[in-house]
Amino acid sequence: MRVLIVDDERPARDKMRRLLELEPDISAIDEARDGVDALERLPGFAPDLLLLDIQMPEITGLEVAASLPAPAPLVVFVTAYDEYAIRAFDANAIDYLLKPYDQQRLQRALQRVRERLAQQRAALTVHPKPPTLIEEAPAPSHPLPAISQLLIPERGGTRIVKVEQIQWIETADNYVVLHTADGQPLMRQTLAGLVDKLGPRFQRCHRRAAVQLDWIASVQHLDKGDGELVLRSGVRVPCSRQYRAEVMARLQAPPIRAPERPPSC
Structure with a gap:
């Protein structure tokens, strides 16, 4: 070990x-x-x-x-x-x-x-796993605690990404892309697992995407039940019919407060 x-x-x-x-x-x-x-x-x-x-x-x-x-x-x-x-x-x-x-x-x-x-x-x-793909982790039986920032190892250092700055997330092969105003860092993680860790401020909106609810400015309805989420930054994020009803329900719910950090010793 x-x-x-x-x-x-x-x-x-x-x-x-x-x-x-x-x-x-x-x-x-x-x-x-x-x-x-x-x-x-x-x-x-x-x-x-x-x-x-x-x-x-x-x-x-x-x-x-x-x-x-x-x-x-x-x-x-x-x-x-x-x-x-x-x-x-x-x-x-x-x-x-x-x-x-x-x-x-x-x-x-x-x-x-x-x-x-x-x-x-x-x-x-x-049940051996495929060597090149990260499987989607099953959702836990109860929510994980929300966090305020993520640490992403990069060449020569570690990038700290504040959760409040993440507008939306999408999958990219074995990684997820964190879309922020300052860049799109990659993180080796499953989309489902990361959304669970980030807490209720984030909502799955597509098989390959999730969005931070506070960033949504409007919802555009498309054909066949699909849609697009227009963010405050002007970015458009796909919203499939599979997730649209849940996104709309979450938008009507009371806002989620940002988590408080535990005191440092």
Whole structure:
């Protein structure tokens, strides 16, 4: 098992490394000092597991989890604050370690990770995935927590994209394109999975597109039940008849407030 420790406090990283080195099946350990550093290390290190702090400067652990490229490593949140436990499990975390933890509690979390990895390997053996396509992830049984920004690794750095600046999203092979006024960065993610992570401000409007509801200025009706969404920027986004009724219903609902960021420690 390959493990990436993500924590802005060096003593916390040192403790976790010491305990992990006692586990015989952990083949590699790396450390990241914050969320941006973690995302930059992902492609080269390819961890099976992220041990992820929640409260970190600038970028929270929840935002890191939402920015993970697909297929994403498993996540165990490690934090001194218990108030984020529900949000962490909504973000598909395997476990939630509350500081201070001991070797026994860490071992229980690692056992859950081992079981999930074994399930994934078994599923791939029975139903192997196509090597070049990212499958649409099924919608979760309850909404994921909304986030305020995404982190996108780029050559030589990491781009931070504020969610409020994303006008619409479209699929592009194994990626999604985030359309903003400042550019169209690519993110390795499924459209369905990203819309779930971004929260209720976004609505699927086409098999290959989703839109931020606050950006819609008008709806144009076309033939055969299809339509176009005209955004405040003047951009036109396709709206298929499959999604048009839901888009119209969402536009008539009360506005969605932007999420509040958890306080930094």
